[in-house]
Amino acid sequence: MSDRIGGLHHITLCTGSAQGDIDLFYKTLGMSLVKRTLLYDGGAPIYHLYFGNETGDPGTLTTVFPFRRDGRKAKRGAGQIELCSYSVPKGAVPYWKERLTERGVPIVKVYERFGQQIIQFEHPDCGLNFELVEETADDRKPFVGGDVPPEHAIRGFHNWTVLTRDNEDMDIFMKDAWNYRELGADGAFTRYAVEGGKAAHIIDVHLQPDARPGSWFYGEGMIHHGAFAVPNLDVQHQVKLEVEGMGLTDFSDRKHRGYFESIYVRTPGGALFEATHSLGFDVDEAADRLGQEVIVSPQFRDRRDQIVTELNDPFELN
Protein backbone atom coordinates (compact mmCIF):
# COMPACT_ATOMS: atom_id res chain seq x y z
CA MET A 1 0.00 0.00 0.00
CA SER A 2 1.09 3.53 -0.62
CA ASP A 3 2.27 5.89 2.12
CA ARG A 4 -0.75 7.99 2.92
CA ILE A 5 -1.03 8.18 6.71
CA GLY A 6 1.19 10.97 8.03
CA GLY A 7 2.12 11.99 11.56
CA LEU A 8 0.09 12.49 14.73
CA HIS A 9 -2.58 15.16 14.27
CA HIS A 10 -4.62 15.41 17.51
CA ILE A 11 -5.49 13.35 20.55
CA THR A 12 -8.87 13.42 22.26
CA LEU A 13 -9.35 12.74 25.97
CA CYS A 14 -12.35 12.31 28.22
CA THR A 15 -11.42 14.20 31.37
CA GLY A 16 -13.11 15.49 34.55
CA SER A 17 -13.87 19.22 34.71
CA ALA A 18 -13.16 22.05 32.28
CA GLN A 19 -11.33 23.94 35.04
CA GLY A 20 -9.12 20.92 35.72
CA ASP A 21 -8.08 20.89 32.05
CA ILE A 22 -7.46 24.65 31.97
CA ASP A 23 -5.30 24.32 35.09
CA LEU A 24 -3.14 21.56 33.57
CA PHE A 25 -2.91 22.25 29.82
CA TYR A 26 -3.24 26.05 29.74
CA LYS A 27 -1.80 27.27 33.04
CA THR A 28 0.81 24.61 33.80
CA LEU A 29 1.93 23.14 30.45
CA GLY A 30 1.73 26.51 28.63
CA MET A 31 -0.61 25.48 25.82
CA SER A 32 -2.93 27.92 24.05
CA LEU A 33 -6.70 27.44 24.13
CA VAL A 34 -7.40 27.51 20.39
CA LYS A 35 -11.07 26.52 20.29
CA ARG A 36 -13.96 26.16 22.71
CA THR A 37 -16.81 24.26 21.19
CA LEU A 38 -19.04 21.30 22.10
CA LEU A 39 -19.00 17.54 21.49
CA TYR A 40 -20.55 16.91 18.07
CA ASP A 41 -21.99 13.51 19.16
CA GLY A 42 -25.10 13.02 21.29
CA GLY A 43 -27.85 15.22 22.65
CA ALA A 44 -26.32 16.56 25.90
CA PRO A 45 -23.94 19.52 25.79
CA ILE A 46 -20.35 18.66 26.77
CA TYR A 47 -17.46 21.06 26.21
CA HIS A 48 -14.87 20.29 23.56
CA LEU A 49 -11.77 22.35 24.34
CA TYR A 50 -8.75 22.38 22.02
CA PHE A 51 -5.27 23.08 23.38
CA GLY A 52 -2.12 23.37 21.27
CA ASN A 53 0.37 25.82 19.92
CA GLU A 54 -0.88 29.34 19.16
CA THR A 55 -2.36 28.42 15.78
CA GLY A 56 -3.48 24.89 16.63
CA ASP A 57 -1.20 23.18 14.13
CA PRO A 58 -1.51 19.44 13.49
CA GLY A 59 0.90 17.58 15.76
CA THR A 60 0.26 19.93 18.70
CA LEU A 61 -3.44 19.45 19.45
CA THR A 62 -4.79 17.96 22.67
CA THR A 63 -8.58 18.10 22.78
CA VAL A 64 -10.73 17.32 25.80
CA PHE A 65 -14.30 16.39 26.63
CA PRO A 66 -14.70 17.16 30.37
CA PHE A 67 -17.15 14.37 31.13
CA ARG A 68 -17.68 14.61 34.90
CA ARG A 69 -20.98 16.43 34.56
CA ASP A 70 -22.34 13.42 32.62
CA GLY A 71 -21.54 11.16 35.59
CA ARG A 72 -20.13 8.23 33.61
CA LYS A 73 -16.64 7.04 34.55
CA ALA A 74 -14.43 5.15 32.11
CA LYS A 75 -12.00 2.34 32.88
CA ARG A 76 -8.42 2.73 31.72
CA GLY A 77 -6.74 -0.35 30.27
CA ALA A 78 -5.83 -2.36 27.19
CA GLY A 79 -7.41 -1.39 23.90
CA GLN A 80 -6.73 2.29 24.45
CA ILE A 81 -3.95 4.83 23.99
CA GLU A 82 -2.48 4.77 27.50
CA LEU A 83 0.01 7.64 27.30
CA CYS A 84 0.32 10.91 25.47
CA SER A 85 3.92 12.16 25.33
CA TYR A 86 5.01 15.67 24.39
CA SER A 87 8.38 16.79 23.07
CA VAL A 88 10.60 19.15 25.09
CA PRO A 89 14.23 20.19 24.48
CA LYS A 90 17.20 18.33 25.89
CA GLY A 91 17.80 19.20 29.55
CA ALA A 92 14.22 20.36 30.23
CA VAL A 93 13.13 17.54 32.54
CA PRO A 94 14.53 19.06 35.81
CA TYR A 95 12.71 22.37 35.06
CA TRP A 96 9.45 20.51 34.51
CA LYS A 97 9.89 18.34 37.61
CA GLU A 98 10.09 21.49 39.71
CA ARG A 99 7.24 23.29 37.91
CA LEU A 100 4.86 20.32 38.05
CA THR A 101 5.64 19.66 41.73
CA GLU A 102 5.11 23.34 42.65
CA ARG A 103 1.69 23.23 41.00
CA GLY A 104 0.53 20.05 42.69
CA VAL A 105 0.83 17.78 39.65
CA PRO A 106 1.81 14.27 40.85
CA ILE A 107 5.05 12.98 39.29
CA VAL A 108 4.80 9.27 38.42
CA LYS A 109 8.48 8.72 37.52
CA VAL A 110 11.55 10.09 35.79
CA TYR A 111 13.09 7.40 33.58
CA GLU A 112 14.57 6.52 30.17
CA ARG A 113 12.84 4.82 27.27
CA PHE A 114 14.41 4.35 23.83
CA GLY A 115 17.44 6.19 25.24
CA GLN A 116 15.52 9.39 25.99
CA GLN A 117 15.01 11.14 29.32
CA ILE A 118 11.33 11.26 30.26
CA ILE A 119 9.19 12.65 33.06
CA GLN A 120 5.79 11.01 33.50
CA PHE A 121 3.05 12.77 35.46
CA GLU A 122 -0.62 12.50 36.31
CA HIS A 123 -3.49 14.83 35.43
CA PRO A 124 -4.48 15.96 38.95
CA ASP A 125 -8.18 16.21 38.07
CA CYS A 126 -8.81 12.91 36.24
CA GLY A 127 -5.81 10.62 36.69
CA LEU A 128 -4.70 10.30 33.04
CA ASN A 129 -0.95 9.98 32.54
CA PHE A 130 1.24 12.14 30.30
CA GLU A 131 4.94 12.46 29.57
CA LEU A 132 7.49 15.03 28.53
CA VAL A 133 10.27 13.51 26.43
CA GLU A 134 13.63 15.20 25.88
CA GLU A 135 14.10 15.27 22.09
CA THR A 136 17.22 16.76 20.49
CA ALA A 137 15.96 16.68 16.89
CA ASP A 138 12.74 18.70 17.12
CA ASP A 139 13.00 21.98 15.20
CA ARG A 140 9.39 23.09 15.75
CA LYS A 141 8.81 26.41 17.50
CA PRO A 142 8.20 26.36 21.29
CA PHE A 143 4.68 26.94 22.60
CA VAL A 144 4.37 30.56 23.71
CA GLY A 145 1.37 30.31 26.06
CA GLY A 146 1.83 31.15 29.74
CA ASP A 147 5.12 31.77 31.50
CA VAL A 148 7.18 28.74 30.42
CA PRO A 149 10.62 29.85 29.17
CA PRO A 150 11.04 29.00 25.46
CA GLU A 151 14.14 26.89 26.15
CA HIS A 152 11.98 24.47 28.15
CA ALA A 153 8.62 24.83 26.38
CA ILE A 154 6.69 22.02 24.70
CA ARG A 155 7.04 21.74 20.89
CA GLY A 156 4.09 19.42 20.26
CA PHE A 157 3.61 15.67 20.44
CA HIS A 158 6.51 13.29 20.73
CA ASN A 159 4.61 9.99 20.57
CA TRP A 160 1.54 8.13 21.82
CA THR A 161 1.62 4.70 23.46
CA VAL A 162 -1.05 2.09 22.74
CA LEU A 163 -1.62 -0.56 25.43
CA THR A 164 -2.51 -3.98 24.01
CA ARG A 165 -2.85 -7.57 25.24
CA ASP A 166 -1.57 -9.03 21.95
CA ASN A 167 0.55 -7.30 19.32
CA GLU A 168 0.43 -9.79 16.43
CA ASP A 169 -2.52 -8.29 14.55
CA MET A 170 -1.72 -4.74 15.72
CA ASP A 171 1.76 -5.15 14.20
CA ILE A 172 0.19 -6.05 10.84
CA PHE A 173 -2.19 -3.10 11.17
CA MET A 174 0.59 -0.61 11.93
CA LYS A 175 2.63 -1.75 8.92
CA ASP A 176 0.05 -2.70 6.28
CA ALA A 177 -2.96 -0.55 7.12
CA TRP A 178 -1.19 2.48 8.59
CA ASN A 179 2.09 2.45 6.58
CA TYR A 180 4.19 2.85 9.75
CA ARG A 181 7.56 1.09 9.92
CA GLU A 182 8.96 -0.76 12.93
CA LEU A 183 11.97 1.07 14.37
CA GLY A 184 12.86 -1.29 17.23
CA ALA A 185 11.90 -2.40 20.71
CA ASP A 186 12.67 -1.42 24.29
CA GLY A 187 11.38 -4.07 26.71
CA ALA A 188 7.63 -4.44 26.23
CA PHE A 189 7.48 -1.39 23.92
CA THR A 190 7.70 -1.67 20.12
CA ARG A 191 8.22 1.58 18.23
CA TYR A 192 6.63 2.38 14.86
CA ALA A 193 7.13 5.54 12.82
CA VAL A 194 6.75 7.41 9.56
CA GLU A 195 9.13 10.02 8.13
CA GLY A 196 12.11 8.47 9.93
CA GLY A 197 10.62 8.75 13.41
CA LYS A 198 10.86 12.47 14.03
CA ALA A 199 8.74 13.90 16.87
CA ALA A 200 4.97 13.58 16.30
CA HIS A 201 5.52 10.72 13.84
CA ILE A 202 5.92 7.89 16.40
CA ILE A 203 3.63 5.28 17.94
CA ASP A 204 4.79 2.91 20.68
CA VAL A 205 2.82 -0.29 21.22
CA HIS A 206 3.03 -1.54 24.81
CA LEU A 207 2.41 -5.27 25.10
CA GLN A 208 0.90 -6.35 28.42
CA PRO A 209 -0.95 -9.69 27.99
CA ASP A 210 -2.65 -9.58 31.40
CA ALA A 211 -3.87 -5.96 31.21
CA ARG A 212 -7.59 -5.59 31.78
CA PRO A 213 -9.55 -4.14 28.87
CA GLY A 214 -10.34 -0.44 29.04
CA SER A 215 -13.63 1.26 28.15
CA TRP A 216 -14.45 2.34 24.62
CA PHE A 217 -17.37 4.63 25.52
CA TYR A 218 -17.09 8.29 26.50
CA GLY A 219 -16.57 8.57 30.25
CA GLU A 220 -14.33 10.43 32.67
CA GLY A 221 -10.68 9.36 32.71
CA MET A 222 -9.76 7.78 29.37
CA ILE A 223 -8.02 8.63 26.13
CA HIS A 224 -10.77 8.22 23.54
CA HIS A 225 -8.83 8.28 20.26
CA GLY A 226 -5.77 9.46 18.40
CA ALA A 227 -6.00 11.14 15.01
CA PHE A 228 -3.42 10.96 12.23
CA ALA A 229 -3.00 13.45 9.40
CA VAL A 230 -3.97 12.66 5.81
CA PRO A 231 -3.16 15.23 3.11
CA ASN A 232 -6.58 15.42 1.43
CA LEU A 233 -10.01 13.78 1.18
CA ASP A 234 -9.06 11.61 -1.82
CA VAL A 235 -6.23 10.02 0.16
CA GLN A 236 -8.57 9.64 3.13
CA HIS A 237 -11.07 7.77 0.94
CA GLN A 238 -8.29 5.54 -0.36
CA VAL A 239 -7.20 4.69 3.21
CA LYS A 240 -10.73 3.59 4.12
CA LEU A 241 -11.03 1.52 0.93
CA GLU A 242 -7.70 -0.23 1.40
CA VAL A 243 -8.14 -0.92 5.12
CA GLU A 244 -11.67 -2.25 4.59
CA GLY A 245 -10.11 -4.45 1.89
CA MET A 246 -8.04 -6.07 4.66
CA GLY A 247 -11.30 -7.09 6.34
CA LEU A 248 -11.22 -4.29 8.92
CA THR A 249 -14.73 -3.05 8.25
CA ASP A 250 -15.16 -1.30 11.62
CA PHE A 251 -14.32 1.89 9.75
CA SER A 252 -16.76 4.81 10.03
CA ASP A 253 -18.04 6.92 7.21
CA ARG A 254 -16.66 10.45 6.97
CA LYS A 255 -17.85 12.70 9.81
CA HIS A 256 -17.73 16.48 9.68
CA ARG A 257 -16.16 17.74 12.94
CA GLY A 258 -16.27 21.47 12.23
CA TYR A 259 -12.51 21.86 11.92
CA PHE A 260 -11.70 18.41 10.54
CA GLU A 261 -13.19 15.83 8.19
CA SER A 262 -12.68 12.53 9.98
CA ILE A 263 -12.95 8.76 9.60
CA TYR A 264 -12.48 6.36 12.52
CA VAL A 265 -11.27 2.76 12.68
CA ARG A 266 -11.16 0.34 15.62
CA THR A 267 -7.65 -1.14 15.42
CA PRO A 268 -6.90 -4.81 16.21
CA GLY A 269 -5.07 -3.62 19.35
CA GLY A 270 -8.36 -2.04 20.46
CA ALA A 271 -7.37 1.64 20.31
CA LEU A 272 -9.54 3.92 18.18
CA PHE A 273 -7.59 5.65 15.40
CA GLU A 274 -8.81 8.50 13.22
CA ALA A 275 -7.51 9.67 9.84
CA THR A 276 -8.27 13.35 9.55
CA HIS A 277 -8.02 16.26 7.18
CA SER A 278 -7.79 19.77 8.68
CA LEU A 279 -10.13 22.55 7.58
CA GLY A 280 -8.51 25.24 9.78
CA PHE A 281 -9.63 26.89 13.01
CA ASP A 282 -10.45 30.22 11.39
CA VAL A 283 -13.53 28.86 9.58
CA ASP A 284 -15.83 30.32 12.26
CA GLU A 285 -13.80 32.94 14.16
CA ALA A 286 -10.96 35.35 13.44
CA ALA A 287 -7.44 33.91 13.60
CA ASP A 288 -6.45 36.44 16.30
CA ARG A 289 -9.48 35.59 18.51
CA LEU A 290 -9.25 31.80 18.54
CA GLY A 291 -10.76 30.10 21.58
CA GLN A 292 -12.30 33.20 23.13
CA GLU A 293 -15.97 32.31 22.65
CA VAL A 294 -18.07 29.16 22.76
CA ILE A 295 -18.86 27.99 19.23
CA VAL A 296 -21.96 25.83 19.63
CA SER A 297 -21.91 22.55 17.65
CA PRO A 298 -24.46 22.04 14.85
CA GLN A 299 -27.00 19.89 16.75
CA PHE A 300 -27.55 22.76 19.25
CA ARG A 301 -27.31 25.85 17.03
CA ASP A 302 -30.98 26.76 17.21
CA ARG A 303 -30.79 27.22 21.01
CA ARG A 304 -27.31 28.53 21.71
CA ASP A 305 -27.96 30.55 24.89
CA GLN A 306 -29.93 27.78 26.57
CA ILE A 307 -27.21 25.22 25.74
CA VAL A 308 -24.40 27.39 27.06
CA THR A 309 -26.33 27.74 30.36
CA GLU A 310 -26.96 23.98 30.49
CA LEU A 311 -23.21 23.27 30.12
CA ASN A 312 -22.77 24.13 33.80
CA ASP A 313 -19.02 23.56 33.64
CA PRO A 314 -17.61 27.03 34.36
CA PHE A 315 -13.90 27.82 34.13
CA GLU A 316 -11.57 30.76 34.65
CA LEU A 317 -8.43 31.31 32.60
CA ASN A 318 -6.72 33.46 35.24
Ligand SMILES: [Fe+2]
Ligand atom coordinates in the same frame (compact mmCIF):
# COMPACT_ATOMS: atom_id res chain seq x y z
FE1 LIG B 1 -10.65 13.37 16.65
